[in-house]
Amino acid sequence: MTAIRANVHKNEFSGIATQAFSKCLAIDPSFFAYNSEEYTVFPGFCDVHVHFREPGFYYKETIRTGSLAAAHGGYTAVCTMPNLNPVPDCRSNLSLQLSIINIDSVINIYPYGAVTVGEKGEKLSDMESMAGKVAAFSDDGRGVQSAEIMNEAMLKAKSLGKIIAAHCEDNSLLFGGYIHDGAYCRSHGHKGISSESEWKQVERDLDLVAQTGCAYHVCHVSCKESVELVRQAKKAGLNVSCETAPHYLLLDENDISEDGRFKMNPPLRAESDRLALIEGVCDGTIEIVATDHAPHSAKEKSKGLADSAFGVVGLETAFPSLYTGLVKTGVISLDRLIDLICVNPRKRFGLKPEKGFTVWNLNEEYTVDPGEFLSKGRATPFEGKKLYGKCHATVLNGETAYKG
Numbered sequence: 001m002t003a004i005r006a007n008v009h010k011n012e013f014s015g016i017a018t019q020a021f022s023k024c025l026a027i028d029p030s031f032f033a034y035n036s037e038e039y040t041v042f043p044g045f046c047d048v049h050v051h052f053r054e055p056g057f058y059y060k061e062t063i064r065t066g067s068l069a070a071a072h073g074g075y076t077a078v079c080t081m082p083n084l085n086p087v088p089d090c091r092s093n094l095s096l097q098l099s100i101i102n103i104d105s106v107i108n109i110y111p112y113g114a115v116t117v118g119e120k121g122e123k124l125s126d127m128e129s130m131a132g133k134v135a136a137f138s139d140d141g142r143g144v145q146s147a148e149i150m151n152e153a154m155l156k157a158k159s160l161g162k163i164i165a166a167h168c169e170d171n172s173l174l175f176g177g178y179i180h181d182g183a184y185c186r187s188h189g190h191k192g193i194s195s196e197s198e199w200k201q202v203e204r205d206l207d208l209v210a211q212t213g214c215a216y217h218v219c220h221v222s223c224k225e226s227v228e229l230v231r232q233a234k235k236a237g238l239n240v241s242c243e244t245a246p247h248y249l250l251l252d253e254n255d256i257s258e259d260g261r262f263k264m265n266p267p268l269r270a271e272s273d274r275l276a277l278i279e280g281v282c283d284g285t286i287e288i289v290a291t292d293h294a295p296h297s298a299k300e301k302s303k304g305l306a307d308s309a310f311g312v313v314g315l316e317t318a319f320p321s322l323y324t325g326l327v328k329t330g331v332i333s334l335d336r337l338i339d340l341i342c343v344n345p346r347k348r349f350g351l352k353p354e355k356g357f358t359v360w361n362l363n364e365e366y367t368v369d370p371g372e373f374l375s376k377g378r379a380t381p382f383e384g385k386k387l388y389g390k391c392h393a394t395v396l397n398g399e400t401a402y403k404g
């Protein structure tokens with residue numbers, strides 16, 4: 001075997017990734033092309049928050065297109081949110097989703113099970129029957145409004161040894177808002193979403209965690225108050241983690257224009273929120289970056305800020321945007337970025353390391369063109385941005401999931 005001269009990024013998975021790389025060299029000699037200092041090989045990335053829309057909303061995304069997009073972004077594992085039709089809220093609905101995953105996915109997919117029946121927030125799902133097959137439990141897409149139901153869910157999840165991953169949003173504080181209730185919103189006559197609608201529910205849930213001892217994860221933290229609440233909860237020794245997404249770390253309300261590709265939930269917040277999130281990443285309060293990849297049809301995203309659907313795609317821009325915006329600028333190290341998108345998510349959610357790797361040219365600069373995405377979704381706030389880092393291959397168990 002010819003020695004691999006590509007720069008294999010050092011961390012605990014690199015041994016496994018190198019094994020997979022060697023296997024690929026044996027199967028496909030064209031991988032010898034990567035034996036150069038031009039390329040960096042990382043273990044496959046892991047995203048604990050994506051929406052692949054199948055079953056139920058095939059026109060937005062499928063397991064197939066979502067997994068291809070993930071591989072294009074360097075991911076070999078993702079966790080899919082349960083806002084589907086049917087909602088995976090019992091063993092049979094979950095089995096339907098798992099059967100599609102088995103046939104169509106080019107990477108590893110670990111579904112979430114819903115916390116409540118139909119994600120309606122009224123009655124606990126059949127968590128017990130799903131526990132062995134799901135990454136964790138979540139009603140993502142909406143907050144669990146009832147503290148009593150959340151309390152019950154936490155007790156159940158704790159007994160099953162599972163995490164509750166919460167989309168925190170208090171519906172009583174929304175008032176029809178659709179972008180952050182800040183300077184841009186007011187000067188352009190829009191309806192705002194307050195930060196309070198997020199952090200009030202984070203605060204409520206952390207109180208419940210203190211009472212129940214449940215392992216708890218806050219999805220897509222977007223405002224400074226939420227970061228501080230999680231920081232204090234960790235200091236108090238609670239079993240708590242949180243994620244944020246690349247767009248909250250790299251963009252804020254000053255980047256918004258009148259276009260549906262700047263509309264997601266939670267919204268892009270103020271610069272002070274963005275800086276607080278970066279501080280949270282730097283001090284370890286935020287240990288996971290997930291994409292909240294949320295594809296919609298072109299039509300659904302074409303109706304401006306007020307009327308477009310909430311959600312943007314993220315899998316195919318996550319690594320390059322974070323590498324360009326945080327690593328090349330010296331805010332965090334490349335090692336820290338790999339921890340955030342690869343090592344920590346697997347650790348927290350108990351996902352096994354895989355024989356997977358992804359090959360990147362970190363010096364390649366290009367302009368983001370959503371027409372090149374493998375996702376069906378094309379709405380991204382990073383459209384037109386100049387980024388560094390291009391994925392040239394992603395391989396799982398010796399099989400090529402993406403090759404550029």
Ligand SMILES: [Zn+2]
Nearest residue numbers: 140141167219
């Ligand atoms: Zn959400």
